[in-house]
Structure formats: C-alpha cells, structure tokens
Amino acid sequence: MRPMNMKNVLLKTRLLLAAIVAVASLSATAHAAAPGITGPNFTLTAQPAYLTQPDGQAIYSWGYGCTRTPAGFKPSATLMPGTACPTMQVPGPTLIVTQGQSVSITLTNQLPTAAGNTSILFPGFNVTPAGGVAGLLTEEAIPGGTVTYNFVASTPGTHSYYSGTQSDLQIEMGLYGAIIVVPSSAPAVCTSPAIRSNLYGAAGANPETDFRLATAAYNHAKTCYDREYLFQFAEMDPNIHNQALAQVTARTGCVTGAPGCSLEVPTEPYHPAYFLINGRSMPDDMDANYSPMYPHQPYNGNPHMHPGENVLLRIIGQGRWQHPFHEHANHVRILARDGNLILSSTDPTSLAGPALFTTTTTPGVAMDGIFYYTGRGLNWDMYGHNPASTDTSAKLTCTPDANGYNTGPAAYSAINYFEWCQDHNKPLQAAPFGDVAGGGPVTLPDANIFTNGAWYGGSPYLGPDATVRATGPTGVTPPSGTIANSPGGEAGFAFMWHSHNEREITTNNAFPGGMMMMMLIDSREFTIDESN
Amino acid sequence: MSSKIVGTFVLALIGVAVQQATAQSFRVQCPASTITHPTAANNNSEPAYTAATTFVSTNPSAPANGYLVPSAHVNGAIKCQQISGGDGYASMGDGTQTYMFSFGPLSGLADIASGNPGTEFPNTFNTTYPGTLVPGDPATTPGFTFNGAVGLTPDLDCVSGNTIATAAGSALPCPNLPASGLDGHVDPRAIMDVGVMNGNIPAPLMAIDEDDEYFLTLTNVGMIMRPDLFEQHTVHFHGYPNASAFYDGVPDASVAINIGGSFTYYYLAPDAGTYFWHCHITPPEHLQMGMVGQIYVRPRQNRVPATTSLYSALQVQQVDLRTACRRPNDGVTPAVTSATDILCTNPLPAVQTGLNGGGKYAYNDGDGSTRYDVEYPIQIHGFDPNFHFVGMTFNPEGFADMKDKYFLLNGRSYPDTVTPGSMETESADSVKHFSQPLPAIINITHGQKALLRISDLDVTEYQTLASLGIPMQVVGYNAKLLRDQAGNNLYYTTNSITLAGGESLDVILDATNNTTGQVFYLFTPQLDHLSNDAENFGGLMTEVHIN
C-alpha cells in the first residue's frame, strides 16, 4: 500500500474517469492513531503561521508549538515517520503524560507584540503557575516572555487545553490542544489473554503494529481498547483572522504598553466558514499525519478498524460552537467526561455513561468513548461465505464463542475473526451471482441505475475476497468511481462520520468539506497501518 | 448540488461518477416469505413473543456447510414500504408555500394520510389498486382506502411466458412467479402520476417491530421544478446499530439512486428505539430542503402476553445471543462477571417489579417502566426560506449563513401544529397534495401516559423544547434505554430537553394527576424560534390536551 494524497484521489476522479479501472489497486492509506509529544516537561511556544484549507486559502492563525525537540513522540518516530513538533500547529501538540506524573509546561509568547499576553488553561487540573504576570484566569506570558504551569496529572483520560487570555480571539485564532493522560496501571485483563488478533495478521496480510498510547483509557477493566483516535472540533471565521492579520501588520514593530499596541478585532457577529476536525477540513483530514502538505496541521482524522475491535474515541469541543458529531455504523459508549469515569452507582465494575449515535461536542468538553463494529444482526453473511465455492477463503468456518462471535484461538489469524456466527453462510441475494450463493431475501439491482461513490467497496460484502467473488462470473469488474476503497485491495465498509449540523460539512460554502471524514471497517485481509 | 456554477466542481470533488440511467427501472420488493420468516401465512401479523427463536442448520449432516434457519418460535414478521424521492410544496404557518426536495408515500397512502406509518405487511403491500390512481392521490379521491404499493401490477411478460412454457413443457422463464402474477413489477405511469410533486414533510412515517425484516423501496421520480438537476437520493437509517455500508445511504460509501430507478433497502429490524431517516445526498442541501423522516422500532416486549411477567420475558431474550444483553449477577445461566456487550443498554433491571406484559413499551425494559398508552412521533426541523427560494431557482446557494426562520414540529409551525388531520398544499402542478400529514398535537386521556418520540433534524442549530406544567420523563436517548450496565434506570424528570440535529430521545408525559380539559404547551424557550418568518408569533410550539 502506497501512501496516497486524499485530495489527489478526489481530483483525479474528475480528470481520469476512464482510467479508474486501471488504478483499482490504488488506495488511500492514511490511517490516523492519536499522535503527540511526551514529557513530562514541555517547552511550548505560541506563534503565528498560515493554515491551509481545501479551497486553496491560507488562513493567518495562531497556534502552540515547540521551540525545541520534545522529550519524545508517541507513537515514536520509528513507528510513525515524519513526526515533528513545528513552531506552531493547530491544534497544538497533543501532550501525552502518565497519571501521577508532575507535569511542567513552559510557554514562550512569540505572538506578534500587538497580540499582547497569552496563557494556557488546563481544565480539570490543579495548576500552579509561575514566572508570568497576573491575568484574569491564570498567569500569562507577556510578549517575548514566558510562564510555567505545574500540575500533577491526577486524572487519566482526554482533556483539553486552551488559551485563558482574550479567549474569544485567541482560541478562534487556534490556541487550543489536547492533553492525554494514560493510566498509571492498566487492568491486567486488557493484556491477558492477548486477543488483539490484528497483531497476528490474517492470512495473506501482515501482522499489524500496535500504535496505542496504552492498553486502557482508565484503570478500569471496561476501558480496554485496541485502537484510538482523537477528534478536536473547532470552527473558524476567516473575517476575524483577516482582521487580526491586518491589525498585526499595521502595528508591526510597536512596543508593548505603547498606545495603540493592541488588537481591536471584533469577534461578533460570528460567521464561521471553515469547520475543522483536528485543524483540517475534509478531504484534507483524511491525508496522513505529519503530511508535509500541512506543515502547521499535523494531525488527521481518518479512522480505520477491523470488526470486533474496541476503538477508543477521544472527542473534544474546542471552538465556541457546539457540533453534533454523528458516528455512522454503531453507537459510542461514553466512558468519561473530562477525565471522570461514569460508573454505576451500585456496581463500580459497570459502566453508566450513555450509548450515543451522536456525540455532541460542547465548548471545552472532552469525552472518551468506545466504538466497535461487528455486523451482528445484519441477517446475512457480510463476508459472502459460500461453502460451495472452490475459494478457500469463501469456505471459512465460524465457531461461536459465548457471545456468538468467531474468536477462538483457531480464528486469531482468520479473515473472519469476530464474525457473527448466527449469520454465517446466510445469503443476502435472491439469485446467485458470481461466486456468491443465492436464496436470500433481496434482489440486487441493476448497477446501471446507480451512481457509485468513491468509497464504495464495489459490492454489499466486506473485503476483497468476497467483493471479487461477488462482482461477477468473469472476475473483478470494479464499478467506476470506486477509487478510495478499491474492490480488489481494501473493500472496507465505509461510514461517514460528520457533524450533523449539516451545513458544517462544507468548506467556505462549498460542499463537500468541513467536519467530515470516512471511517473504514476493514476486513482482516487489509493491513491497517496507522503510521501515516 | 443545486448550483449550476459549482455543480461540476462538487461532482468531481466528491468523487462520484455518474452513469446515466439507460432506462427506467422502477420495481418494488416485498417477499411473502424468506429464510428468516419461512411461512408466508404467518408473516402478515406479529406473533406473540413467548420464546427465543431456535435454529437448525440447512445442512444437518455437515452443519458447517449450511446456514441457520429457524426451527421453532419464529418471531417478528415481514414489513414493506415504498417511497418516492422528488420534490413538492408545503404550507408554512404564515401561509407561505415553500418548495421542498422531498420524499412522498408510494405505499400505505391511506395510512399516511391519517397520520399512521405507511409500513405494511406483505398481504397489504402486495395488492393492486382497483382503478386508476390520479395525481394528488390520496387527496384527490374521496374515501381513499388503498394501502398497497403504488404501481404494482401483474408481470404480464412472466405470466404469458410461463403459460407458453407450461404448454410447451419447457422450463419456466419465471419459476418463482406467484399465482397473483405480482413479482414486484410496476406500472411506471401510476408511480409517476402519484409520486410526482407528492413530497411530505416529515417524509413518510415508518414503524417496524423487532425481529421484522423490513424492505424499503426508494423510487426516484425526479424533481419537476428543477429539471436542470439530475439529483440522486438515498435513505440513511440514522442510528442503526451495526449498519451495513451498502444499505447506509451514504452516496460516497455506497450507491445512489438515479432518476428513474428504484432501490430496495433491506434490514432486519435493529434494537427497539426512536431512530429517524433522511436522504444523504449533499446533506446540508437535501436535509434543509426537507428530505427528513421518522422511523421507530417497537420492542418485542409489546408482544409479551398479558399473563407473562416482563422480567421473565426479558430473561428469555438472553437465550438468543442476538437479543441478549448480559449483566453481572443477572441470574441467567451461565453467569457472567461483567457486562458482555459494551454497547447494550437493556440488561435485566436491577429491581424486579413483577409487572406482566400486555401493554405498549418504548424499550425492552423488563420492569414496565417505559409503558405508555399513546405514542407521538415528533420531529423538529427548520426551514430557511431564502435557501428554499434559491433551491427552487437556479442560483448558487450559500451554506455558511443558512438561517432557519420557520421552526417546525412534524413539518408544521404553530398554530398549524394543533390542526387535526393532514394539511394539504396546492403545488406547481395545480393539484392539491397532502403535504404535511402529521399533526403535532398531543392528546392524552387523563390518568394515562403518552410517549413522545422526539427527533431533531435541524441542520443549523440546537433546539430546545420545554414543557409548561406537565413534566417530561426522559427514558431513552439516541434510541437506547437510559439504564446503566448494572441494571439501574437512569431516567430523569425535566421540563425541557435540548437536541442537536442528528439526535433523538424518548419522553413520557404522565397525565396520572391531571384532569380532563387541561391544556399545556410544549414550546421553545429560544424565543426567536417562536416565529413564522416575519410573523412574530408561532414557530416551535404545540399543545398537550388532557382529555
């Protein structure tokens, strides 16, 4: 799998419709993870730079960044090539620390002098600031000056951090980020027995690398996870950014405290036109982490997973608006809000947070939730298994565990690990087609009356083996348009994850864009590589 | 993608390659029996829920080479529905006729017109209209009672082909043709006559029962007012757990239905709850323009006999792993030490109430706590009149400054919300259509309980609905029972709820302590939403009448 620029995939659709069949093996392979920098001592800076948007605009913004190489990266540079902490990025560097650590963050204010002081708030932690000047909410760094925040990372989980100085302007300009506290001890049940079958590798695919920051979100047996993704929601009004740039430029060289050496940028009325997840708009959010195309927007939003995996979603509302984040395909069990586990009042081993299909982000709130997908209850075999086939992958067995899934040791490296066995071999289509059996409830339609999407796997079925068998008696006939999820290479189930304030899935008035991404459930034939 | 100017760009950016339909290809699907519901005679009503379904392999000698079919206790039935995707007009609270991209009913026409779901059993869906359907039906024809599939007609090619083959002693060209000749073949004229400009807001109501198989056919009749557009439509079942990408309705991740085509969506009913549905083509446009509807799934607990305890019936649900939701110490064998499914929300209740079945419930609660007497689906939505005007013309649209000025409950603003019966609107074809069939008035007999299935599909902002006087008990959220994984109910009582577009919740209004004649208001405290465009009165408000 060769890295592929998402924007190029999309634009090529327009130019190379006829060539799509020829590039059927092409697939976009940016796969996310939750990258960040480690401490526990961090040296940050606040600086201006330009953010790129899919409409070609470069938006003047402010962000936190690094003035020196951080203590480390997670995942490490070995696992994830290209790791970097630039002098400014939006969102700011994700700070990864361990529960109980004494954390120290020194911030240097390198914003334009006219921007005045700046600072960082760490909601949920008992912060002792030092070395700055008194501000409204915390100590601040004057232009060119520094301030240090010290606290103990007392609670695990996902937390936000953001500017506590003239926040209506500074957060809008991009001064926000995430801090992830991993638990000091993860429950033993998360690692024993080791059933992370993706590490074994399915037949014909490579064993996968573990990109987790930890094995559990909290020191609680119900918070074990197999993958994790971080989503920070914020909107952007370009008029505010343009006015800030104009005033900063007009006041170049002014001296702190001198008359007029400040910004008077109105932040109302508010008309955001860019709707960002991790600082990027769709489709840019589906390009790789640390992509050189976005030097100041290093983090992506491009989740992939296999059936049965517990996927930890770390979701933060960073802007001033609420954004209803709708996860297609299944509910999300909310584990915690702002680092506070939500447990049953009568049984602390049981979860009590809601199960949501729309996780509504509210300014400043961070949520941890578990998502999974198994296809349970579809009432047809999503792998299109066909015992009469000559293809061994079509004739796999399904041995139900106590919950009905194919998870025994014999299935660790099987393509259909975690298959829902009650529907095994059960046909979907009324008439047989290709190497998929008939007898099912529905007549699949004439492909000529449809338009195929770029992420359509090419058939109702999951994975290249089933899709190739299902696409016809003469072999692979990938429907035109299917280029980001190739029938012969990935053929995942693609689901859109997006803001359900639907006007926010636009970029500066053009659809599609904004707060949107595709989440792919991949058969284990496909190797998920979160390194890019 | 209504703008001619950005249309090409948009089409390219989303990566959708258009294959123009070469011929109309309307059809419907509603099998009388299936693998899961093998006995046709049993599929036209809901059987009582007395035991979990048991299964046997189709290949008893080598079970691994077969698949599971029911051996006893078949639960649920088959339900079918047909809808059109196209356009239409609706009447706003200030009298304005507003243009919509919209879905309309193509089955259950009489049921929809009387405020009921257009979801039908096979023996109703698979019937032909005894006459000729005309534009505007059912509004045009007095005493309209037909609930079958519009357009359904015997497949004469198959009928004659089989007749000839039988006479010749050769193989039948259509071996599965039922005696009725009805195999899903339709007469497109009837579909176009009824389906064109028959848009509803909300889109046709759908309701199914757990264990049902549901066949929903979407037929794209085109948008008469926008011949410049070749708009596809889809159906996204919002909130369905373990959805399939193919039937998820996202055009980027599946297929989209061109004008002149039909597509049948297939699902085994998911867990009980209040879901909703909408088109997923260019969502900021098609949702704002009106392609939003309601669907809910009734729990199998509704089918528990009045002589059976709800608790034991929920214990029975633990036998079938598809319907199970285990919690620690729930008394079911084998015992488990922790919840086995992190996403299930209806484990056996921690407190046994001893109540029996026989009622109607929002969820499989096992304790009768979500029992209600009457249910009202209520959908919140908003229309931006500027966007709708632009949507009817040929100008490019802006999304960033979209601003709703009509605030709708079931497609109506106050005072239309309390008008009984279907509202009708004369469309550009000079024919009156039932545009808004569903009132939002809540009628409760004193001493009884009403379930409000509230969903929000506003695409621009959050909406609050407050109750003046009668408290709201929230029992479900996002189509899930509010219960922790140890079995404790987490219901809460409030006088206001706030939803984002893309959320739903279940509220019970309890009129136990109320008296006949009382009137309460459900309204939004977002006071600028209590208006109908320029009219400073109306908006997101309705009434609760205690009878």
Ligand SMILES: [Cu+2]
């Ligand atoms: Cu549509």
